[in-house]
Amino acid sequence: MTQTSYVRTEMVPQKAPPASSAGVIGWMRANLFDGWMNSILTVISLVFIGWVLILAVPWIWSPTWNGTSLQDCRELIEVAGKQQGACWGVINERWPQMLFGFYPEELRIRPSLAFFLLFVALIPVLFNMISRRMNWLLLVLVLFGATFFAEASVLVTLAKIVLGITLVYLAYTVFSTNADTRAEEIAAGANRLPNPLYFSAIYLFLMPWLLWGGPIWAPIGAALGLGLGWLAYRLLAPVIGNLGAVIAAFLVPVVWWLFLNGFFISAMSAVIPVGLEPVDSRLFGGLLLSVTIGVTAIVISLPLGIVLALGRQSDLLIVKSLSVMFIEFIRGVPLITLLFVASVLLNIFMPPGTNFDIILRVIIMATLFASAYMAEVVRGGLAALPRGQYEAADALGLDYWKSQRLIIMPQALKISIPGIVSTFIGLFKDTTLVSIIGLLDPLGLSNAIRADAAWTGIVWELYGFTALLFFIFTFSMSRYSMYLERRLRTDHG
Amino acid sequence: MPAQEIEREVDHSHMHVSDTLAIEIVGMNKWYGQFHVLRDIDLTVYEGERIVICGPSGSGKSTLIRCINRLEEHQAGQIIVDGTELSSDLKNVDKVRSEVGMVFQHFNLFPHLTVLDNLTLAPIWVRKTPRKEAEDIAMQYLEKVKIPEQALKFPGQLSGGQQQRVAIARSLCMKPKIMLFDEPTSALDPEMIKEVLDTMIELAEEGMTMLVVTHEMGFAEKVANRVIFMDDGQIVEQNEPVEFFNNPQSDRTKLFLSQIL
Numbered sequence: 001m002t003q004t005s006y007v008r009t010e011m012v013p014q015k016a017p018p019a020s021s022a023g024v025i026g027w028m029r030a031n032l033f034d035g036w037m038n039s040i041l042t043v044i045s046l047v048f049i050g051w052v053l054i055l056a057v058p059w060i061w062s063p064t065w066n067g068t069s070l071q072d073c074r075e076l077i078e079v080a081g082k083q084q085g086a087c088w089g090v091i092n093e094r095w096p097q098m099l100f101g102f103y104p105e106e107l108r109i110r111p112s113l114a115f116f117l118l119f120v121a122l123i124p125v126l127f128n129m130i131s132r133r134m135n136w137l138l139l140v141l142v143l144f145g146a147t148f149f150a151e152a153s154v155l156v157t158l159a160k161i162v163l164g165i166t167l168v169y170l171a172y173t174v175f176s177t178n179a180d181t182r183a184e185e186i187a188a189g190a191n192r193l194p195n196p197l198y199f200s201a202i203y204l205f206l207m208p209w210l211l212w213g214g215p216i217w218a219p220i221g222a223a224l225g226l227g228l229g230w231l232a233y234r235l236l237a238p239v240i241g242n243l244g245a246v247i248a249a250f251l252v253p254v255v256w257w258l259f260l261n262g263f264f265i266s267a268m269s270a271v272i273p274v275g276l277e278p279v280d281s282r283l284f285g286g287l288l289l290s291v292t293i294g295v296t297a298i299v300i301s302l303p304l305g306i307v308l309a310l311g312r313q314s315d316l317l318i319v320k321s322l323s324v325m326f327i328e329f330i331r332g333v334p335l336i337t338l339l340f341v342a343s344v345l346l347n348i349f350m351p352p353g354t355n356f357d358i359i360l361r362v363i364i365m366a367t368l369f370a371s372a373y374m375a376e377v378v379r380g381g382l383a384a385l386p387r388g389q390y391e392a393a394d395a396l397g398l399d400y401w402k403s404q405r406l407i408i409m410p411q412a413l414k415i416s417i418p419g420i421v422s423t424f425i426g427l428f429k430d431t432t433l434v435s436i437i438g439l440l441d442p443l444g445l446s447n448a449i450r451a452d453a454a455w456t457g458i459v460w461e462l463y464g465f466t467a468l469l470f471f472i473f474t475f476s477m478s479r480y481s482m483y484l485e486r487r488l489r490t491d492h493g
Numbered sequence: 494m495p496a497q498e499i500e501r502e503v504d505h506s507h508m509h510v511s512d513t514l515a516i517e518i519v520g521m522n523k524w525y526g527q528f529h530v531l532r533d534i535d536l537t538v539y540e541g542e543r544i545v546i547c548g549p550s551g552s553g554k555s556t557l558i559r560c561i562n563r564l565e566e567h568q569a570g571q572i573i574v575d576g577t578e579l580s581s582d583l584k585n586v587d588k589v590r591s592e593v594g595m596v597f598q599h600f601n602l603f604p605h606l607t608v609l610d611n612l613t614l615a616p617i618w619v620r621k622t623p624r625k626e627a628e629d630i631a632m633q634y635l636e637k638v639k640i641p642e643q644a645l646k647f648p649g650q651l652s653g654g655q656q657q658r659v660a661i662a663r664s665l666c667m668k669p670k671i672m673l674f675d676e677p678t679s680a681l682d683p684e685m686i687k688e689v690l691d692t693m694i695e696l697a698e699e700g701m702t703m704l705v706v707t708h709e710m711g712f713a714e715k716v717a718n719r720v721i722f723m724d725d726g727q728i729v730e731q732n733e734p735v736e737f738f739n740n741p742q743s744d745r746t747k748l749f750l751s752q753i754l
Contacts, residue, residue: 392601396615397591410605490647
């Protein structure tokens with residue numbers, strides 16, 4: 001007879017798990033040798049990995065760093081008593097070209113500076129764990145470092161002194177501030193450094209100027225256009241209403257950039273001629289070209305994609321149809337076709353004599369291409385949000401834009417992070433397609449280098465180097481997206 | 494009764510029905526496509542009333558209260574909330590919404606914000622209250638719903654009952670004149686229904702105008718001053734709770750009550 005009545009008199013205390021399920025052995029048993037089938041698969045995988053390493057490592061480990069030609073490399077390998085090996089001399093000799101293309105050698109400090117400043121500008125956007133003083137310290141550190149590579153002049157020496165003193169001061173504030181009590185000090189109204197996002201905004205205008213050079217009034221004029229748009233919105237919004245003011249805020253900068261900015265630049269340059277030596281787009285190449293196109297397109301395609309996704313969800317028929325047509329057309333056409341349009345067709349439609357920069361054209365096409373994909377990724381995130389979130393936002397009296405900005409987009413974008421980052425990575429890799437229209441990205445350059453008699457026949461080393469460069473970027477992006485997903489998790493813990 | 498008994502004594506001393514109009518619905522009709530969900534609804538609500546709306550599922554009771562803050566659009570008739578008529582004019586809609594609080598069956602808290610941020614969001618962005626002040630008000634309401642210690646957690650870390658109480662506090666932070674409850678306890682475990690009902694009773698005791706769609710007949714009996722029974726998109730019967738439960742007039746109401754009581 002079974003007993004149906006039972007009363008527990010003592011509660012069971014917590015105990016440690018058995019040794020076989022914890023520690024290294026427990027982990028291996030659970031993940032590698034969990035039954036016969038898995039054990040066999042583990043062994044086969046280990047053998048395969050070992051086999052690949054046995055083949056690859058001796059090839060990579062080759063004493064040819066100082067080889068001056070493929071022939072020379074072969075001799076070096078023979079001297080070392082090996083059958084075969086990589087010829088790393090080509091990388092040793094040509095790596096500056098792989099990074100910068102034909103960018104003038106004495107000016108390469110500028111793209112390098114732009115590259116390092118890119119990280120300084122990205123940090124406050126991407127991470128929230130770094131303090132303001134740390135961020136400004138990094139900025140000054142990069143600028144200070146750059147002065148050592150600049151041509152010596154009175155101005156550079158002066159900058160060195162000023163930056164050096166600032167650096168010491170910032171380093172002092174970093175070490176003298178107690179991170180634990182800082183939050184309270186801020187709440188009590190302690191003096192803070194300005195938000196580093198200001199520099200990130202400035203960087204948007206600084207980067208093209210550093211890369212292409214020209215008078216300093218060009219980036220200032222471009223920024224001024226945005227400032228005028230903002231001013232137009234603030235002045236007109238009370239007079240002609242919100243919608244009219246938004247339209248004006250779009251039109252004013254466009255009119256400024258198209259018609260007035262040129263006069264502004266030439267007039268100001270005549271008065272105060274300050275600027276950097278201009279560099280032609282034809283000289284851009286290598287990783288510099290890929291990063292320029294990739295980063296610009298990535299930065300612009302996300303907001304554009306969001307706008308398109310919202311447009312596609314809109315109740316307004318015309319906005320909706322335009323968005324759908326744009327997205328479906330761009331997604332339906334291969335990127336190479338768009339690039340050919342950029343390199344060949346656009347020139348035919350342009351009035352004769354206009355010089356529309358080829359890199360700019362490519363950036364526009366790559367951006368449009370990515371933004372169409374981005375729009376669909378974001379739309380997926382929007383579709384995954386429960387209806388109740390929209391209703392709760394409405395019921396609280398938030399208007400459309402506020403509820404999008406505060407409630408809907410933060411959640412939709414969080415859901416879409418894997419898709420967004422995939423699109424970014426895809427876009428960055430697609431920048432190599434520009435070699436087809438004659439721009440010298442790392443792949444285009446590797447063909448050019450192989451045309452040199454000394455390096456004819458070199459394939460793996462150049463492609464391997466290019467792959468490594470791209471892998472560093474794409475892998476960082478993928479790790480960052482995983483970090484971001486973890487950071488934004490709010491369900492438990 | 495199938496649902497929660499209200500064990501505590503309800504203090505009626507502050508519950509006054511004034512003769513100021515809060516909501517006036519005249520000849521309102523609504524269709525979903527061809528389907529006629531709400532038919533000739535006439536309803537007048539005075540300030541301080543506690544109205545419970547009940548009825549079988551699909552009778553249009555949720556749709557009715559969702560029309561009051563225009564989460565649903567009505568196609569004919571008039572809805573006037575606190576002197577503002579609801580129409581396609583978005584300004585009026587936003588005005589009504591900021592004065593009418595709503596609590597949903599599935600809480601609809603914002604999962605990406607902390608409890609405190611959930612509460613301060615609308616006061617800061619709609620009412621333009623300074624953050625510090627909004628946070629003080631939010632903490633007051635969290636104390637009122639008895640979970641001030643959860644202020645910095647995320648909604649996903651709270652129990653269902655706690656989430657619903659946060660949702661009530663979130664609506665109250667906007668200092669609404671009218672509160673709408675759309676089946677606030679239907680998604681909760683029995684143990685948690687009580688804590689939410691207690692919060693709602695306290696609110697009623699302070700004299701809030703409330704429209705509650707619910708199956709909690711205990712709440713209707715003890716707290717409401719009027720019970721409305723809906724079926725097929727129409728108001729079939731309305732009466733004071735004692736009369737409504739003890740002496741229902743229409744056959745449809747009798748059938749409904751015999752099934753749920």
